[in-house]
Amino acid sequence: MAKMMYRDAVVSTIAEEMERDENVVCLGEDIVGGMGTPGGPEAIGGIWSTSTGLFGKFGADRVIDTPISESAIMGAAAGLALSGKRPIAELMFADFIGVSLDQIWNQLAKFRYMFGGKTKCPAVIRMAYGAGYNAAAQHSQAVHQILTGMPGLKVVMPSTPADVKGLLRTAIRDDDPVIFLEHKALYGMTGEVPDDKEYMIPFGHARLTRAGQDVTIVSTGLLLGFCEAVADKLAAEGIGCDVIDLRTTSPIDEEAILDSVEVTGRLIVVDEAPPRCSLASDICATVAEKAFAALKAPPLSVNPPHTPIPFARELESAYLPSTDKIEAAVRKVLSYR
């Protein structure tokens, strides 16, 4: 096992898959990066340094630098996927899906269905999402709830470098369009990553990261770490939390959630998207529908408020669900009589 940063896990997985299969191609704005700057094409590799070195290794035919044209990038990815390639398209900030939504939602997601299964659409759309990075309202949003609601797309949200490796490889080899959401505040996170070039994590398979008998906490992405911190803190008091990392929101591992709630009887969903019609409300509803008898307290969600994301550092940190808010939620469901 090697220690590796989240962003490096992205690059190395893409590189390994491009070596393995020549149909894998990358495209996106600035992914060649640093052209004309000291250090040449190897210098940066996209704004997140998630394609560093790919251009040098695989050349301009397979690593395609595009203009600022999100809709065209997604359209090209769709076309490439239909013609037998396995494109990995980068959207930079997930907030930009708006302009390319027709290509993603109305085209990519529906090709296989509308062509009666006669074609595959193996495209991966990578995008960086999430707040906590002080990037203001148009560059900080968590968009998974929008994409999760679109049938035909698979939505992946890795929370560790190892998961990036296992899930991105599964995404690239998947024959359907996969939205791969990388949290920008996690790019610098370091962790153990399996060296195995066949290491894959199946979609729809949640991960239990802490085990306890009292509360089930469901989360993904950046906030998972917050939940783990709360679980560790409360464990000292004898309060046991199941922390479930969903890994993918579509397909979603309903079974893992329901199984855990059967044990704990209490549910908290911690989600970075705004509260209305969110992943959290969806999971709470599912548990209320299917595990009502197991519940000892009403399911609770911890979301940001229903507002655009503030730019001011203090306000942004007040906006995001914090460990304090998660802990308060745990205590609240425990206090229910």
Add this chain to the structure above:
Amino acid sequence: MANIRPFCMPKWGIEMTEGTIAEWMIGEGDAFRKGQVICLIETAKITNEVEAEYDSVLKRLLTPAGDEAYPVGALLGVFADADTPDAEVEAFIAGFKPAETSVAAKSGGSAPAPAAAAPAPVAAAPARAPKKIVTNRAISPEALKLAEAEGVDIEPIAGSGRNGRITYQDVVQALRPETAASYSGTAALVADSPEAFASPLARRIAAHHGIALAGITGTGPRGRISKADVLALVKPTTAATPVFGAPFELVANGAVIQPFDKVRKVVAKRLTEAKQTIPHFYLRMSAAVDDLIALRKTANLVLGTKASINDYIVKAVAMALVKHPDVNVQVHGDTVHKFPHADVSIAVASPKGLVTPIVRQADRMHIAQIAATTRALIDKAQAGKLGFEDMDGGTFSVSNLGMFGIENFDAIINPPQGAILAVGGLNRVAVEAENGDIAFESRISFTLSVDHRAIDGAAGAQFLQSLKGLLEGPEGLFA
């Protein structure tokens, strides 16, 4: 506040005078929640679950489960808050007077004890009294109603609704006794290994039982190992002990002696009485049902139901009964009760013995409704869930043993009904065709057992004639 409450033998149905506790689901000293099943009570007709009406603790269990029957209203146990001193419970039991029930003699002369134990010395004044609430707080109408009825002080409540609005749930919370949260703590976490594709709970259970998951293929999606898969691998720690419904003894020659249970006792008593005291006579007949079988096939397709031949027979019986009200009767002593509608009892073999739930006003029902009603009653019977209301009444019975290959049989009248129809199996029989050749047709044979005190031979025969007509010309069943 002590809050002591009696738990008495309930009264289900007019005829219930006593009941037996089949099983206590909680023990003395156990706390229970509203809706939890406290015990099973067996009456002459049914076994029912008794659900708690509120949260409390079973402070004293006075009547153990077993064969002994207790009269309606008898004190079976005492509920009280956990911290109630034993002395108060004892005082409560000593001062307890069973409430007058509607079956108890009304002309006793002594004034009925007012509403059981409420005024018992230790039950003290209720903790909360209703009060009018005037507030500026945002509160839902139902929450306000509840708070007023229970006298809850809403000011300290932090509302969980929008902008701090107090919800019904908040008031319920405020009403519940203050309890410290109990924790069960952390559990062992099994490393998430790629070799074993399992749900988190399956991993946890596997760790608990020391089962290695690697290499196992589960039954879940994509071979995922689920909770059930692991539990299937868990070796039982002790040999399964057989469970017997009732105690029995072996005598010298190897015979197993099993006493009648409640239901069997009742069946035995009623049928002996019926056969001995009712002058039965029997009328036999058969009907050609080829047209009915064909019609049923089509009707099931068109109506999208799964009506059985028996459902058609019930329908035909109901229609014939309405046409012949002399047969649609109950016999009570020296009187005959006639009914405008046919409530047809159907004899069903249940795990507890023969039961006869009723398809009410079957004459008014469409065949699909009869099929659905019958199905529901049979399911309920098989689950042992039939209530008094499902079996009380009935103007006529149908008993069908055709599915067992029985050709025909004589049924015993189900009192106070005036008659019962025994339905035999479907047989292909050779008959003479119009041109003198031999032809085959499907026939069902019937025996009508009739109470001659109330119904004469001709009335029974005419009824059978109508029934035969309806079954042989089945379009009439849809009229």
